């Protein structure tokens with residue numbers, strides 16, 4: 001039996017990178033997974049050929065999209081057990097230091113990363129409150145430290161960390177049996193990881209080398225490393241874990 005056998009799961013932003021790895025890991029452990037993404041080609045490609053996966057187009061910034069996704073999944077399966085709020089963006093402009101971040105940039109990043117997770121938690125609670133479940137929100141180590149070259153991103157991820165704890169306590173006290181936890185990846189080998197190194201200024205290759213040097217375990221994390229942590233929090237193995245922040249950074253933030 002899989003670790004999340006027959007659980008009904010939604011993974012947002014599952015068309016690429018970490019979200020894709022989470023969707024595949026949950027499905028491998030027996031979950032029935034709906035991958036959502038604003039990019040239909042990428043999302044459909046993840047679900048294709050896997051019987052226990054389907055794709056729905058979904059922009060996490062739009063409340064009506066959330067309502068459609070939740071209705072579709074709960075009508076099909078009768079409940080929702082796991083919601084992974086993974087969709088996120090880093091930046092849409094080449095600079096994000098606090099002096100040069102435009103209000104448009106701030107709002108765009110926060111609309112996906114912060115408002116998208118808020119809407120997800122709200123709709124997730126509604127869908128799960130009669131039956132219980134697990135919400136996992138993808139934050140970042142950017143929520144835990146200064147991010148001088150990524151001011152909008154860091155603030156948006158700090159909002160996710162805080163909201164996670166608020167949802168956890170709210171749901172616990174209401175007796176909903178919904179747990180809510182955040183996962184904080186560090187330097188992960190993905191296209192977003194490459195983008196971080198580009199935005200840091202100077203030479204991206206040298207930035208990678210410097211970041212890796214700062215990781216006590218001596219190497220960047222993989223999407224599977226993050227997916228394994230999400231799997232644990234999503235599963236009943238974490239039944240007494242809520243409001244926690246699980247850092248997946250090879251020791252970087254404690255060095």
Ligand SMILES: NC(=O)c1ccc[n+]([C@@H]2O[C@H](COP(=O)([O-])OP(=O)(O)OC[C@H]3O[C@@H](n4cnc5c(N)ncnc54)[C@H](O)[C@@H]3O)[C@@H](O)[C@H]2O)c1
Nearest residue numbers: 013015016017018038059060086087088140185188190192
């Ligand atoms: N990669 C890293 O190094 C790293 C580190 C820390 C945290 N994270 C967080 O992990 C999560 C996944 O990161 P990733 O590296 O896999 O990113 P990615 O860019 O590879 O994938 C993100 C996915 O989200 C989708 N998406 C973007 N905006 C969306 C929207 N409005 N609605 C629906 N889908 C949308 C994209 O189409 C894409 O498929 C993000 O929340 C990110 O902030 C990543």
